[in-house]
Amino acid sequence: MALLEVKNIKKNFGKTEVLKGIDFSLEEGQVLAIIGSSGSGKTTLLRCLNFLEQADEGVIRVGEQTLFDSSDKVTLNDEAIRQNRLNFGLVFQNFNLFPQYTALQNVTLAPTLLKKGTAPENEDNARNLLDKVGLSDKLSNYPNQLSGGQQQRVAIARALALSPKILCFDEPTSALDPELTGEVLRVIRDLKNDGRTMIVVTHEMAFAKSVADVVIYMAEGVIEEMGTPAEVFENPQSEKTRAFLRGALEEYKENS
Amino acid sequence: MSFVEVTKYLLDGFWISLLIFAVTLLCGAPLGLPIAFCSMSRFKPVRYVSKVIVWIVRGVPLMLQIFIIFYVPGLLFDKPIFSELDRYFFKTYQIKDAGRIIAVLIAFTLNYACYFSEIYRGGIESISKGQYEAGYVLGLTKSQIFRKIILKQVIQRIVPPMSNEIITLIKDTALANCIVVSEIVMQAKKLAATKALVWPLFYTGVFYLLFVGLLTIILGKVEKKLSYFRS
Numbered sequence A: 001m002a003l004l005e006v007k008n009i010k011k012n013f014g015k016t017e018v019l020k021g022i023d024f025s026l027e028e029g030q031v032l033a034i035i036g037s038s039g040s041g042k043t044t045l046l047r048c049l050n051f052l053e054q055a056d057e058g059v060i061r062v063g064e065q066t067l068f069d070s071s072d073k074v075t076l077n078d079e080a081i082r083q084n085r086l087n088f089g090l091v092f093q094n095f096n097l098f099p100q101y102t103a104l105q106n107v108t109l110a111p112t113l114l115k116k117g118t119a120p121e122n123e124d125n126a127r128n129l130l131d132k133v134g135l136s137d138k139l140s141n142y143p144n145q146l147s148g149g150q151q152q153r154v155a156i157a158r159a160l161a162l163s164p165k166i167l168c169f170d171e172p173t174s175a176l177d178p179e180l181t182g183e184v185l186r187v188i189r190d191l192k193n194d195g196r197t198m199i200v201v202t203h204e205m206a207f208a209k210s211v212a213d214v215v216i217y218m219a220e221g222v223i224e225e226m227g228t229p230a231e232v233f234e235n236p237q238s239e240k241t242r243a244f245l246r247g248a249l250e251e252y253k254e255n256s
Numbered sequence B: 001m002s003f004v005e006v007t008k009y010l011l012d013g014f015w016i017s018l019l020i021f022a023v024t025l026l027c028g029a030p031l032g033l034p035i036a037f038c039s040m041s042r043f044k045p046v047r048y049v050s051k052v053i054v055w056i057v058r059g060v061p062l063m064l065q066i067f068i069i070f071y072v073p074g075l076l077f078d079k080p081i082f083s084e085l086d087r088y089f090f091k092t093y094q095i096k097d098a099g100r101i102i103a104v105l106i107a108f109t110l111n112y113a114c115y116f117s118e119i120y121r122g123g124i125e126s127i128s129k130g131q132y133e134a135g136y137v138l139g140l141t142k143s144q145i146f147r148k149i150i151l152k153q154v155i156q157r158i159v160p161p162m163s164n165e166i167i168t169l170i171k172d173t174a175l176a177n178c179i180v181v182s183e184i185v186m187q188a189k190k191l192a193a194t195k196a197l198v199w200p201l202f203y204t205g206v207f208y209l210l211f212v213g214l215l216t217i218i219l220g221k222v223e224k225k226l227s228y229f230r231s
Ligand SMILES: Nc1ncnc2c1ncn2[C@@H]1O[C@H](COP(=O)(O)OP(=O)(O)O)[C@@H](O)[C@H]1O
Pocket: A013, A016, A018, A036, A037, A038, A039, A040, A041, A042, A043, A044, A045
């Protein structure tokens, strides 16, 4: 059975239809890469999964549990939404670390406030996570003393601290200088090898191709193409996908 | 009158100035917070009422507000509460000016609470949406997010404008002499009128300067202490 099941998610902002019925499912341990041009609704989809936006229609299921069902919206009070969020983690494009806390404190804050474990357990766990993302020597640095790549790795450790079932990334390297993207992508690749279930919105085609089990190409609020990396990248069925990939390839050549 | 006698006489007034300063700060700063929240309320009527009050209080001279608080009960209800309090406190406790001082404290507290509320509002609204969202996706409650994530960043940002207001406040206390409260400038004016001494009027500046110097040092320390992070 799929770990995550997303059915017919629709979202409007006023009169603009941003998501026009998104369906997909994801097995445990799989990595889903979402590609698509800017404005196609990728961020909105991740925000709906993390309940930063409430979808207008659709169903979100994780395991046996229905987290969201538009036909049953009344049950979604603040507390239920808060609990549901814990199934997902979200790493933002611009990190959003808490500036007044050190790297270590950023990671321990939520487990501490949510009383997930004892203080020493939480700190141990945070140290291990920061070690995992290669920052064991930056524990007591404040965000403004870290490079963008380091900040993003702290943000990943922070999201992992609550052991979410599914970790989402919204263009985790878009705000980084090109020479810093590698260190972040390496961490995501490591997490895949640990068997983490992840959804990664990215513009890094080479990365999507090599790390993803499933690729979705989104255009104008619909899934234009979905399949294995080989299917989507080598043999795209839709003309839109082909055009997008040609554009991405040219951009890639220009930049390198 | 000797220099020491004048100093003592002025100091009697300066304690009143400091009293107005301290009470305004201790009551006005907390009172500003609910006003700020009302000004940011999602409920339109609350937001508008709050904003209109702030607009009026910040738009009218503080001196006028002192007159209004002091005289309006007498004019409107034929009950000059503050003058009666003056007499009552003098008869029972031999304390002078108590009623007037209370009127001044009310006017100052309301006025400064509105100024503070705008500083708080600016500070709170300047924190990026991403900070709240980062808290939400970590499963924190609204109140945890405010207390543990937002508050300190807001405090860091409002310390400089608050410092300005606090320094303005000690100088504003001189306005209390418009209803003849014996703060330091009033004391000096009395010396000018009764003893034909003008220099004490200028001498009062030294008291303000010393106190502002002290405030500047303390507030500078607070600002420095909060500068360990950059938001
Ligand atoms: N809060 C919002 N209010 C109104 N329109 C929005 C909002 N968020 C996103 N949109 C619109 O939805 C569309 C999709 O945005 P987004 O999900 O950010 O796309 P992507 O992440 O693929 O670039 C865009 O046209 C954007 O302007």
